[in-house]
Amino acid sequence: MKKYIIGVDIGGTHTKVALLDLSGHILHKTDFLTKNYKSERLIKAVFLAVESIIEKKNIRKRDILGLGIGLPGLVDFKKGLVFCLTNIPGWKNVALKRILENKIGLPVFVDNDVKIMAMGELRFGAGKGYKNIICMTLGTGVGGAVIIDGNLYRGSSLVAGEIGHIPINEAGPSCDCGSSGCLEAYVGREYFLNNARKRLRNAPSAAVMKMTKGDISLLTPEILREAAVKGDRFSKEMWREMGLHIGNALAGVVNLLNPQIIIIGGGMAGAGEVLFGSIRKAVAKKSMRLPGRAVKIVRARLGNDAGVIGAAEIVKDNIGVRP
């Protein structure tokens, strides 16, 4: 009898709900705007999306092994408790697992989105075949996950993986976390854009000014990416510098953990080769010979589907289905 899993990816912008088979294939997918549903209503929206998929695909609930959910924030994955979410207001200590299990009558498992992305990449993406992996996401924040010996390493208080808060300078810009000099304070979305805006005020780039119609408050990473692709020197330099900061932080991670592969995803990883080339160059320059040569640095492969695919994997892990 064919069995299924539901994967849910609650993002700052979109919430995706998918039906998958046990091999990580997406059989059906739907999504809606997260901001349209506040707090408890978002839970109901997920519930309705799941019920609608079950009906549409005409499958029996008892053939669904469970539902996995990834969220961008601090999550107690053991208790299925959401402490708070980044960029999604109205969530504070929500017992998501219990609430959804009562509604839906299926086992529910909850985890942080970067940990879930890492599980997806490990099993079906760029991490397939590797055992010691560093995952990193570049977006509003800089997220991370450490996979040791094929398992997600969670640390002693379940908060391991904060690559974004490795200090890259002893004296540096202050960071949202309360410290200073953190990688995120150089390359997090807003820090990166504010830095670009400051420079544009002093020396405007014609290409970027045209694309923002002269209003640099409208600047986005997508504009800087597009301008870089078109050869804009200023934009290319911005991405190169971002790569240098990331590479300097990763050199320390490479020397400490000697990973086989570093997988980088998230919206800002879309900048592509101008960014990745610079990251690789900095890691090669700053890390020790042996671990520096051993490590591959690649872009995440599952893209937008990483969230729902990874979410399905945590269901398998939790109910003991062999990967």
Place this chain on the structure above:
Amino acid sequence: MKKYIIGVDIGGTHTKVALLDLSGHILHKTDFLTKNYKSERLIKAVFLAVESIIEKKNIRKRDILGLGIGLPGLVDFKKGLVFCLTNIPGWKNVALKRILENKIGLPVFVDNDVKIMAMGELRFGAGKGYKNIICMTLGTGVGGAVIIDGNLYRGSSLVAGEIGHIPINEAGPSCDCGSSGCLEAYVGREYFLNNARKRLRNAPSAAVMKMTKGDISLLTPEILREAAVKGDRFSKEMWREMGLHIGNALAGVVNLLNPQIIIIGGGMAGAGEVLFGSIRKAVAKKSMRLPGRAVKIVRARLGNDAGVIGAAEIVKDNIGVRP
């Protein structure tokens, strides 16, 4: 029938050879100056020390489970091959395991001294009862070892743990490893002393000048420790600054790996509270709240015996005796 293990600790200065029981107790110990024996002759000296212990304690060779050796350098612990040793000339690709096994007729296991110190501290020292541990040694170099889930984590090319080569600044002093800004380039023995000498030339400290008889080329960490204990402001500041650099590097490690405990040993850890207080303060300031509060930072407990105790542990691990 009582069983034994031989632990050997080859250091830059002393080589220690000890007979231990399976509970990590040292039953007999002997040592000699490493520099008195060059390369292959050092192997013979170890062999003779072992034979002498066996005779002195009147035990049968077949009751000795094996011999473990720790060395300060790059070691292939699987093959028992020593690539090269720090501060001990004349060792290049020595098949130590094979040579000693042929001589001595016992199973021999070889590993890097910091990894071995970490195993000793994990089983019988400051790491007892913990599972996720960072070990660090402060000496000529800054060594490290990562213990994950109670096991030594070796990394994908067996070179994980290089805490000394985490960059703490993007632009910084050049390091012996070929990179720049590494922690070791701030706090390794010679870097630390040269820095102190430079400052003493500009502003001599009466206490230190007296202890070096006015010749600061004779400055040692021991002198700076002693002067700090006596209240010398300059020496205290040197140790505080060292602690700040170490703490800044460890803050990144704490955020990335969320360890339960960080154990710091090695000659320069002898500076004690002036150093450790400063390390703890910097980690508290620079790391995130949850992992920063979770981690303990303590001095290694086994001291001079860590090497032989840890060496005995790797024998137990390799021949499958339960720890």
